[in-house]
Amino acid sequence: MRTENSLDNKTTKKQKFSPDLSGVRAVIVEVGLGKTRASILTKQLERHGGKHHKKLESDTTHVLIDKKLKIDRLKKYLAVTDIPEEVKVVDSEWLSKCLSEGILVEIAQYILGKEDFEVVGQCANKASVSNTDDGGQSSGLAILKSSGTTSLEAEAGISSASCSVSSLRRSPTKHDASKIQDPRDDDSDYTDSGDEGRKSDRSPVITPNVSPEKFQTSWVCAQASTSHHQNHNQFITDKLQVLATSYANSKDQWRALGYKKAIASIKSYHKKLETWEECSSLPYVGERLAKKIWEIVQTGHLRRLDHVDPKQEALNLFVGVWGAGPTTAEAWISQGLKTLEDLKNHGKLTRQQEIGLKYYDEFLERMPREEAGKIEEVVKKAALNINPGLQAFACGSYRRGKPTCGDIDVIVSHPDGKSHEGVMAKLLESLKSTGFLTDDLTLADNGQHRKYLGVCKLPGENTKHRRLDIIVVPYNEWACSLLYFTGSDYFNRSMRLLAKKNGMSLSEHSLNKGVIRKGSEKIFEGTPLPVFTEKDVFDYLGLEYREPHEREW
Numbered sequence: 001m002r003t004e005n006s007l008d009n010k011t012t013k014k015q016k017f018s019p020d021l022s023g024v025r026a027v028i029v030e031v032g033l034g035k036t037r038a039s040i041l042t043k044q045l046e047r048h049g050g051k052h053h054k055k056l057e058s059d060t061t062h063v064l065i066d067k068k069l070k071i072d073r074l075k076k077y078l079a080v081t082d083i084p085e086e087v088k089v090v091d092s093e094w095l096s097k098c099l100s101e102g103i104l105v106e107i108a109q110y111i112l113g114k115e116d117f118e119v120v121g122q123c124a125n126k127a128s129v130s131n132t133d134d135g136g137q138s139s140g141l142a143i144l145k146s147s148g149t150t151s152l153e154a155e156a157g158i159s160s161a162s163c164s165v166s167s168l169r170r171s172p173t174k175h176d177a178s179k180i181q182d183p184r185d186d187d188s189d190y191t192d193s194g195d196e197g198r199k200s201d202r203s204p205v206i207t208p209n210v211s212p213e214k215f216q217t218s219w220v221c222a223q224a225s226t227s228h229h230q231n232h233n234q235f236i237t238d239k240l241q242v243l244a245t246s247y248a249n250s251k252d253q254w255r256a257l258g259y260k261k262a263i264a265s266i267k268s269y270h271k272k273l274e275t276w277e278e279c280s281s282l283p284y285v286g287e288r289l290a291k292k293i294w295e296i297v298q299t300g301h302l303r304r305l306d307h308v309d310p311k312q313e314a315l316n317l318f319v320g321v322w323g324a325g326p327t328t329a330e331a332w333i334s335q336g337l338k339t340l341e342d343l344k345n346h347g348k349l350t351r352q353q354e355i356g357l358k359y360y361d362e363f364l365e366r367m368p369r370e371e372a373g374k375i376e377e378v379v380k381k382a383a384l385n386i387n388p389g390l391q392a393f394a395c396g397s398y399r400r401g402k403p404t405c406g407d408i409d410v411i412v413s414h415p416d417g418k419s420h421e422g423v424m425a426k427l428l429e430s431l432k433s434t435g436f437l438t439d440d441l442t443l444a445d446n447g448q449h450r451k452y453l454g455v456c457k458l459p460g461e462n463t464k465h466r467r468l469d470i471i472v473v474p475y476n477e478w479a480c481s482l483l484y485f486t487g488s489d490y491f492n493r494s495m496r497l498l499a500k501k502n503g504m505s506l507s508e509h510s511l512n513k514g515v516i517r518k519g520s521e522k523i524f525e526g527t528p529l530p531v532f533t534e535k536d537v538f539d540y541l542g543l544e545y546r547e548p549h550e551r552e553w
Contacts, residue, residue, distance in 0.1 A: 019098040019105075021050035025061045026095075028052060029077055032066025033092055041092060044099055056080060060087055067091040067112060068519075082286075085255060089113075106327065113254045220494035222543055224550035231267045236293055239302045240266070246312055249319045251326045262289055264490075264553075273297050314338050322356025322363055322441070322467070355439045355455065359465045366404035367466055373398070374458055375468060379410045382430045386423060390414050391478075395485035401549040407467035408456075409485045417475045424450045424472045431456070438465060447509055448474045449481070477509050483534045484508035490553035491546075498541055504529075511537055 026045060030038040041064065042052045053060050056078050063083070065074060074089070075081065083089060094110035231237060244259035261284040266273070273279055279297065280290040296302050311333060317340065318329035337343055343357060356363065376394035383390040393399070395409045412427070414420045424443075431437040439455035449471055456468040473481045484492060485508065499506035505515045505526060512526035531537055538545045 019048050019101070019103055021045055021048040021098065021104070023061065024050035025053060025057075025059055026050060027054070027056060027060060027063045027078065028092070029063065029065045029069065029074065031073055031077055032069045037092075041095055045095065048099070056084070056087070060084075063087055063089045064092045064095055065089060065112070067093070085288075088254070108251050108253055111254050113257055219498055220490050220553050221498060221541075221546070221551075224546055225488075225491075225552040226550050232272045233266050233269060235300065236273065236296045237263045237266050239296055239305060240292070242305060246308075246316060249315050249326055249329070250312065258284070258286075258289070266293070310338075318343065320364055321353055321360060323350060323352035324356065328353075352441050355441065359439075359455065362464045363407075363467055365464070366406050367464070369398065369403050369405065371458065371463075371466070372405040372408055375408050375456060375466060376410060378436055378456075378458070379412075379427075379431070379468075379470065382427055382436075383412055383423070385430065386426050387414065387419055389416065389419060390423065393482070395482065396487060399486045399548045400488065400552050402552070407469065409469045409471065411471045411473055411478075411481050411485055413473050413475045413478045413481075415475055420472050420474060424452060424470070427470065427472075428452060435459075437468075448477065449508070473508075479531045479533050479536060480506070480510055481508045483537055486548050486551065488551055488553050491551040494553075495537070495541065495543075498543075502541065504540070506537065506541075511540060513540075 024045065028038050028041050028045070033041070045052055056063075063074075063078070075083070088107065089112045090107060091110045091112055094105060094107055097105045097110075240259055240263050244256050244263065247253075247256035247259065262282070265283045265285060269278075269282065273293065274297065276290075276294050279285070279293045280287065282290070282293075285293065292302060292304065314333050314337070315326065315329050318324055318332055318337075319326060321329075321343070324332075332343060332347055335346070337347055340357065340360060343349070349357065372394065376392075376398070379394075380392040383392040390412060391414065392410055392412045395411060396407070397405045398408060412420065412423060414423075428437065436456050436458070437454055438457050441453040441455070443450070443452050445451075451472075452470045454468055454470075455465050457463055457465050471481065471485065483495075496506045499511065500515075500517075503513070503515055503526075505512045505522070510528040511531050512528050514524070515522060515526035516524035529536075529540060531540075535545045
């Protein structure tokens with residue numbers, strides 16, 4: 001019997017390594033990979049049903065490259081001035097992963113955009129951006145890390161840092177974004193704060209895995225958001241946002257990121273767009289996207305929006321369910337489901353997705369600022385009843401002063417550095433006993449952070465169910481957590497990349513100095529600096545302090 005089981009196990013294991021690559025028609029770029037590895041990948045691709053193209057062809061679906069390849073060398077190798085929008089440029093590790101796991105691995109995190117390649121002397125001006133319509137870069141999904149995540153503060157406490165804020169403070173300067181060569185951001189354990197477009201963890205977050213500048217001369221975090229002009233072209237950005245959302249929902253992160261950057265560029269333009277020259281000279285806007293913008297300028301309409309695939313409509317509908325991303329939405333569609341009613345009657349949903357479907361419309365509707373403030377007060381009152389010394393503040397768009405909020409993030413801590421321990425369970429019990437918390441989604445540990453995701457409802461007949469996150473943090477991480485969960489996502493990304501540029505790492509846990517990296521890998525996490533206020537972080541990075549309402553990028 002043992003012999004038979006052993007043979008069965010071996011057979012099963014052997015059969016596992018058979019990924020179906022029949023839908024992959026790829027150019028495998030030797031530059032950077034080397035002829036030997038490229039040859040091996042080519043043979044494996046063909047062995048498992050894929051097709052190898054020596055050059056770009058009309059039906060090419062993928063270009064597999066070494067992720068360190070420079071974009072100019074890639075274009076030269078392919079003999080093109082632009083890469084077709086339908087072709088995915090993918091880190092070759094994706095194919096290796098498919099072969100080792102024996103399945104067609106989710107490709108989203110391996111898709112590379114222009115700025116994921118190593119580009120020397122990259123600038124944020126028009127000349128440095130290739131003329132692509134939908135160029136962008138890959139982006140991870142919104143993920144709440146588990147307790148297995150390594151915390152930056154685990155090995156050294158804040159008190160062990162020997163230098164002071166004043167000794168490390170740099171003179172405020174205009175940080176030149178053109179000097180960034182490895183803009184990947186791997187220092188945060190959470191998805192970016194700020195609820196715009198995120199709706200917590202139910203759908204992909206379009207967070208730019210790119211250099212963080214919006215302007216040509218300085219970092220986003222070096223400027224107050226109040227200094228930028230009003231959106232003179234909302235009639236354009238609203239239409240482009242529809243396409244950006246559709247691309248994100250269909251896991252086309254490259255084009256989604258390209259559109260998001262273009263939209264940000266248009267929003268910051270100082271006047272109403274009126275000429276082709278203005279449309280085509282915008283940063284992050286290629287020729288084909290400029291044509292779309294010009295069409296809207298001339299006609300007030302975009303014909304592309306007249307032809308929405310019914311499948312895309314269903315996809316956009318289903319990713320609005322909390323806990324469901326594009327992959328899940330596509331699975332529902334493949335089962336013949338098209339409406340929320342179909343989903344309710346015939347869909348196989350997790351407990352969290354059932355809650356998301358139950359409160360679908362309420363979760364999608366942004367709540368007035370006044371309502372968000374009342375939710376904060378309920379949580380704060382419950383915390384103070386447990387221990388009068390606890391601090392509890394709503395972050396996100398509420399703290400940034402926005403008139404509406406998608407959900408509420410409340411962080412809780414205690415100045416004595418120890419009384420926050422055990423608070424989460426007591427707080428949740430208190431809030432549930434009054435009926436304020438109606439549904440639980442997840443509860444997870446991240447280092448010394450405890451994060452609860454759930455649903456709340458204020459007392460009253462006409463009140464609605466709202467998404468609420470409560471994060472309990474140790475006080476030595478309070479300032480960094482407050483900064484992080486306040487957002488916005490662009491502002492956070494900018495600060496983290498600026499820290500990285502200066503040999504540091506910034507996360508919701510700490511600001512570390514002396515970080516050692518080898519490429520994108522962090523081989524020494526550095527030493528936490530003493531951070532007591534948000535301003536301390538700005539000082540270390542040589543930035544002028546920005547109030548929360550000035551971080552609305």
